[in-house]
Amino acid sequence: MNKLNFLQPDKNNLSTYLYTGVFLVALSIFIVFLNSFFNKDLISFLPGTISFFLPLILGFTGLHLIRIDYSGMKFLDKVNKNINTNNFNAFLSLLIVFVIIKSLPPLLSWFILDANIAGDTKDVCTGSGACWTYIKIWFNRFMYGMYPNAEQWRINLSFIALAFLGTIGFFATEKFKKYLTLYYVVVYPVIAFFFIFFFISGGPIFFDFSYGIIAAVISVIIGFFIPSKFKMYYFITVPITLYILLKYVFFYEELIELGKLEALEWVETGAWGGLSLTFIVSFFCLIFCFPIGLFLSLGRRSDFPIIKYFSIGMIEFWRGVPLITVLFMSSVMFPMFLPEDMFIDKLVRVIIAISLFEAAYVAEVIRGGLQALPRGQYDAAKSLGMGYWKMHILVILPQALKLVIPGIANTFLALVKDTPLIFVVGLLEIVGMLNLAKTNPEWLGFAMEGYVFASVLFFIICYAMSKYSYNLEQKYKTER
Amino acid sequence: MENRGITFGYGFLSQESSFDVQFSLIEYDGSHSYFRAYLVGLLNTILVSVIGIIFATIIGVVVGIARLSNNYLIERSAAVYVEFFRNIPLLLQIFFWYFAALRALPLPQDTEPMFGVFFLTIKGFFVPAFVWNNLDIFVYSIIAAIISIFFIRIYAKKKQENEGIQTPVLSISIGLLIILPLLSFLFGGVDAKVEVPVIKQLSQSGFTYEGGIKLPPELISLALALSLYTATFIAECVRAGVQGVSKGQKEAAASIGLTPNQVLKLVVMPQALRIIIPPTTNQYLNLTKNSSLAAAIAYPDLVLVFAGTALMQTGRAIEIVSITMLTYLSLSISISIFMNWYNKKIAIKEK
Numbered sequence: 001m002n003k004l005n006f007l008q009p010d011k012n013n014l015s016t017y018l019y020t021g022v023f024l025v026a027l028s029i030f031i032v033f034l035n036s037f038f039n040k041d042l043i044s045f046l047p048g049t050i051s052f053f054l055p056l057i058l059g060f061t062g063l064h065l066i067r068i069d070y071s072g073m074k075f076l077d078k079v080n081k082n083i084n085t086n087n088f089n090a091f092l093s094l095l096i097v098f099v100i101i102k103s104l105p106p107l108l109s110w111f112i113l114d115a116n117i118a119g120d121t122k123d124v125c126t127g128s129g130a131c132w133t134y135i136k137i138w139f140n141r142f143m144y145g146m147y148p149n150a151e152q153w154r155i156n157l158s159f160i161a162l163a164f165l166g167t168i169g170f171f172a173t174e175k176f177k178k179y180l181t182l183y184y185v186v187v188y189p190v191i192a193f194f195f196i197f198f199f200i201s202g203g204p205i206f207f208d209f210s211y212g213i214i215a216a217v218i219s220v221i222i223g224f225f226i227p228s229k230f231k232m233y234y235f236i237t238v239p240i241t242l243y244i245l246l247k248y249v250f251f252y253e254e255l256i257e258l259g260k261l262e263a264l265e266w267v268e269t270g271a272w273g274g275l276s277l278t279f280i281v282s283f284f285c286l287i288f289c290f291p292i293g294l295f296l297s298l299g300r301r302s303d304f305p306i307i308k309y310f311s312i313g314m315i316e317f318w319r320g321v322p323l324i325t326v327l328f329m330s331s332v333m334f335p336m337f338l339p340e341d342m343f344i345d346k347l348v349r350v351i352i353a354i355s356l357f358e359a360a361y362v363a364e365v366i367r368g369g370l371q372a373l374p375r376g377q378y379d380a381a382k383s384l385g386m387g388y389w390k391m392h393i394l395v396i397l398p399q400a401l402k403l404v405i406p407g408i409a410n411t412f413l414a415l416v417k418d419t420p421l422i423f424v425v426g427l428l429e430i431v432g433m434l435n436l437a438k439t440n441p442e443w444l445g446f447a448m449e450g451y452v453f454a455s456v457l458f459f460i461i462c463y464a465m466s467k468y469s470y471n472l473e474q475k476y477k478t479e480r
Numbered sequence: 481m482e483n484r485g486i487t488f489g490y491g492f493l494s495q496e497s498s499f500d501v502q503f504s505l506i507e508y509d510g511s512h513s514y515f516r517a518y519l520v521g522l523l524n525t526i527l528v529s530v531i532g533i534i535f536a537t538i539i540g541v542v543v544g545i546a547r548l549s550n551n552y553l554i555e556r557s558a559a560v561y562v563e564f565f566r567n568i569p570l571l572l573q574i575f576f577w578y579f580a581a582l583r584a585l586p587l588p589q590d591t592e593p594m595f596g597v598f599f600l601t602i603k604g605f606f607v608p609a610f611v612w613n614n615l616d617i618f619v620y621s622i623i624a625a626i627i628s629i630f631f632i633r634i635y636a637k638k639k640q641e642n643e644g645i646q647t648p649v650l651s652i653s654i655g656l657l658i659i660l661p662l663l664s665f666l667f668g669g670v671d672a673k674v675e676v677p678v679i680k681q682l683s684q685s686g687f688t689y690e691g692g693i694k695l696p697p698e699l700i701s702l703a704l705a706l707s708l709y710t711a712t713f714i715a716e717c718v719r720a721g722v723q724g725v726s727k728g729q730k731e732a733a734a735s736i737g738l739t740p741n742q743v744l745k746l747v748v749m750p751q752a753l754r755i756i757i758p759p760t761t762n763q764y765l766n767l768t769k770n771s772s773l774a775a776a777i778a779y780p781d782l783v784l785v786f787a788g789t790a791l792m793q794t795g796r797a798i799e800i801v802s803i804t805m806l807t808y809l810s811l812s813i814s815i816s817i818f819m820n821w822y823n824k825k826i827a828i829k830e831k
Contacts, residue, residue, distance in 0.1 A: 082552040089551045096553045316816075320809040322769040325801065328787055332797040417569040423776070431572050438579065448580040455568045455576065462567035 017065045018076075024062030028055040029097065036102045056094060063090035122443055134446040135453050138437050142430055142453070145273015151265055155276050158195045165191060189287045196280060201267060215242035269347040270426075275457065277429040281351060282416045288355035289415065290408075293362025298392065300367055311363070318360035323421055326353050331425040350422050358415045365407035369400035402476045409469030413462050430454050490803075492794050493518070499789050501780045503696050514790055521785035522807065528702050528781065529768040535707035536767060537760075540714025547719045558715070566712035571773055573709055577701035578777045588679060588687040597676050603688060605695040606677040613671035621664035622657070629653045698779035702771065710767045714760055721756035722748070754826050761819050765812050772808075782807060 032055050034040045043051045063084050071077060083093040114129030117136060125131035135142070144152050165188060169180050219238045226234050272280070299311030318326070330353040331346070338344065373396060381391040401408075420431035428436060434450040437443060497517045498510040504520040505527060546558035565573070585602045586592075593599055599606040612618070629652075636647035664670045677692035725748050733747040734740075774781040775788055787804045791797060 082550075085550060089549075089554075093551060093553045096557055316813065317809065320812040321805045322772040322783070322808055324772045324775060324783055325787060325805050325808065328783070329801050329805070332791065333801045336797060413567075417567075420569050420571045421773070423571075431569065431575065435575065435579075447575075447583065451572060451576040451580050454572055458569055458572060459564065459567045463563065466567070 014068065014071075018068070018071075021062040021065030024058045024065065026062075028059035028062065028094070029101070031055045031058075032098050032101050036105050055098065056091075059094045059098075060087075060091055063094065125446075130449050130452070131446050132449065134437075134443055134449050138433075138443070138450075141274060141437065142433050142450075143274045144276055145428055145433060146271040147267060147273065147276070148265070148271070151267060154199050158199045159276070159279070162192050162195060185291075192283065192287070196284075200272070200280075201269070215240075218242060269345055272347070273428040274433050275430045277422075277427065278416070278419050281347075281354065281419045281422060281429065284351045285354045285358060285415055285419075286412055288351070289358040289362055289411075292355060292359035294366060294397075296359060296363035297366035297370060300363065301370060314356075315360045315363050318357050319364065323354070323357055323418055324424055326357050327421060327424045329353070346425055346427065350425055350427060354415065354418065354422075358411060358418075361411045361414070362408060365404050365411055366400065368407060369402075369404035370396065372403055373400055405469060405473045405476065409466065409472075412469075413465055416462060416465070417458070430457065488798065490799055492796055492799070495794075497790065497793070499793065501785055503699065503780055514786075514794070517790055518782070518786050518803070521780060521782035524779070524785070525768070525771055525774075525781040525783075528699060528706070528771050528774065528779065529764075531699075531703045532706035532710065532767050532771065533764050535703065536710040536714055536763070539707060539711035540760075541718055543711060544715035544718025544722070547715060548722055562712045562715055565708050570705060570709045570770055571776060573705040574702060574773055574777055577704050578697065582697045582701050588689060597674075599677055599689055601689070602697070603694075604697050605700055606689040607693050607695065608677065609675045609692045611673045611675050614669050617668040618661060618664050618670045621660045621668065621670075625656045625660040628660075629656055632656075696779070698774070698777050701777065702774050702779050706767055706770060710763050710770075713763045713766075717756050717759045717763065718752075720759075721752040721754075724755040725751045757826075758819060758823055761815065765815055768811065769808060 031042050034042060041051070043054055046054065064087065066076065067080055067084055067090070068076065069080075071080075084090050110129045112129075114127040115132055116125045116127055116129070117132040118124055119133055120137055122131075122134075124133055140149065140152070144155060147155065169184065172180055219234075219242055222238070223234060296311045296315055299307045300315065302308045302311070327350065330349045334349060335344075377395060377399065378391070381395040386394065419429055422429060423432040423435070431454055434447075434454055438447045438450060493515040494513050496510070497512060497514045499517070500510055501508055501517065501520050503524065505523045506516075506520060508516055508520045543558045543561060546554050547562070549555050549558075583602065585600060588599070588601045588603055591599050591601045597608045629649075632647075632652055633649055636649045640646055675691045677689035677694075679687055680690045681687055729747055729751065730743055733743040738746065771781060772783040775784040778784060782804060787800055791800045794800070
């Protein structure tokens with residue numbers, strides 16, 4: 001195709017070729033545009049097959065004519081360089097443009113023009129487009145599952161608080177920067193756990209939580225006036241003492257009274273669901289799978305045969321089986337090994353299962369980073385007299401983890417995308433809720449809208465995550 | 481366990497299963513054993529995995545190359561495809577194809593045939609089947625062709641090493657692959673008839689097609705979702721592989737007088753494949769494991785037939801879940817052992 005040299009312009013007739021070519025391309029696009037947007041066929045007088053291919057032929061000829069090397073016109077050079085380098089490319093470009101023009105009107109009409117969003121019954125959806133009313137009515141359920149409507153502020157509040165506490169690290173001053181790792185690895189997960197457990201789950205235990213908060217706030221305020229020499233001892237002892245005092249001495253009588261009256265209503269985990277459950281499960285699995293994976297990857301390179309083969313066995317086992325069978329195991333097989341009177345919540349079992357599963361993948365990713373470090377780093381650290389842990393924490397892991405940011409981000413993305421699988425144990429996060437809503441007799445036939453809605457949500461979440469990981473990777477990139 | 485009155489043992493495998501599976505590659509009904517049910521599930525898993533792997537590879541390679549195109553529009557469309565399909569959970573995609581897209585297909589009686597013989601209906605995809613006479617001779621002819629191609633390659637390599645003369649191996653191979661089966665048709669008594677599906681009325685409004693092969697919608701949507709999803713990852717592997725070959729290699733190859741085709745075949749592809757194949761095999765493995773999501777749309781794969789129905793009937797959770805997990809485990813461990821061996825074999829040998 002590259003050998004097609006006839007009909008190429010030379011110096012004398014440059015503008016003739018240019019104008020003819022541009023006209024032909026514009027004409028072909030115009031024909032397709034009219035056909036697709038206004039349903040008018042300019043070339044209907046021609047026989048079927050020819051009228052189908054005519055725009056393609058016209059545009060192709062036009063693009064061939066305007067393929068002028070170094071024409072001097074910036075725009076034309078750009079077009080030629082990017083979409084019109086040879087005949088094959090020109091053909092593909094035209095095809096893509098036509099497909100886009102052709103597919104825009106039906107998409108537009110389905111998504112916006114013929115779609116319905118007003119009203120709150122199925123009857124308003126008369127158009128041929130999407131029925132967004134369905135999403136509007138079910139929105140609450142898609143977000144919160146079967147969580148009672150009156151209590152949903154608790155989920156919102158917890159998420160807002162956790163988001164706030166999570167982003168606080170970005171505003172930390174230089175002085176506090178060195179504590180950030182400790183904060184994110186230890187303090188933050190604990191706070192998050194308490195929030196989810198006491199706030200979202202509710203129940204009388206909520207009061208323990210409120211005492212804890214009061215104790216923490218009071219001790220932090222007083223802590224500002226304590227000389228830094230004693231700060232450590234202060235923060236280890238005082239909050240706990242305060243908590244115990246609050247709980248058992250000052251408010252003991254009141255607790256019993258209040259616990260009956262005003263405690264947050266207990267919502268069992270079976271009622272949690274929707275997008276918030278997706279977040280909760282992914283959040284906890286993210287937190288748990290990273291340290292487990294880290295230890296597994298270190299274990300795999302350990303010198304002790306027991307630790308080494310245990311880690312290899314764990315990693316290869318979890319990587320070798322599909323997640324769905326792991327969840328099956330956690331729901332039907334695992335309870336059989338427990339003592340008869342012991343019961344572990346379904347959600348907890350699922351979180352443990354997914355965490356172990358993803359930890360194996362994280363371990364392999366981190367192992368890649370560990371292997372990529374030159375031996376010299378280990379030797380240098382050892383020659384400075386560092387022990388195993390000091391060497392890994394100060395020298396090896398910071399470098400290795402930096403190398404594997406993309407891999408870890410991919411694993412985390414896979415984790416978020418795997419959460420819908422918890423439907424096999426009967427927990428309904430957003431995809432499960434969609435399937436439930438789809439079978440509701442009053443709202444039959446709107447599967448498409450639901451899946452499109454969830455796809456858009458997941459796309460936004462995952463795309464944002466991948467972009468963020470890319471930024472992180474660029475930020476920590478060092479020349480090696 | 482003892483307290484709960486659960487016994488342990490694999491004896492149940494030979495018992496009569498007494499449940500039916502709607503789609504199976506081997507003969508199966510309720511009178512067969514649980515072991516047979518296990519085989520049915522395993523074969524169905526392998527079937528959908530193989531279909532998925534074939535299509536994922538084709539789409540992945542095309543999209544991966546398209547992402548390297550210097551044509552802006554092509555590169556962008558490929559990038560949009562990759563970003564879109566890999567950021568949506570696979571389960572959601574399977575549901576989308578099964579519950580939303582394929583449900584919009586016409587009923588059997590309203591279906592317009594594609595090319596006169598294919599019928600894409602809400603009840604599945606009906607394609608013509610071949611009815612063979614003396615199929616074994618035909619298969620032998622193909623095997624003979626493959627073996628002779630193998631020897632011709634060895635001969636051609638030797639000849640090139642000794643005399644420096646190249647033999648057109650590719651055209652000879654294609655010729656052999658066409659001619660030998662053709663000969664089997666002409667002289668071997670091989671005969672194939674095409675059996676086109678014919679519409680048949682079951683009841684007042686129930687129609688179906690008879691004859692030919694029926695691909696159930698579960699299989700189609702599962703294979704579609706698996707291949708579209710995995711193709712995005714394969715595309716990225718391909719792109720990374722081709723980009724991983726340094727420009728100097730191509731220039732060096734061109735400067736010693738290799739033609740563009742030879743540069744691609746002898747210099748770029750061997751090096752690119754070395755980068756592409758390990759992660760791609762990983763993706764194949766992922767696809768096979770992901771095919772267990774079939775349980776969500778009732779495609780009778782290993783998880784649904786065995787860990788689902790058989791488990792519900794027998795209640796032997798430990799045995800069945802362990803067998804299912806071991807099956808997947810042995811599958812992936814054998815593939816990863818093979819991959820390690822292959823990796824060692826193709827790795828650059830350096831001191």
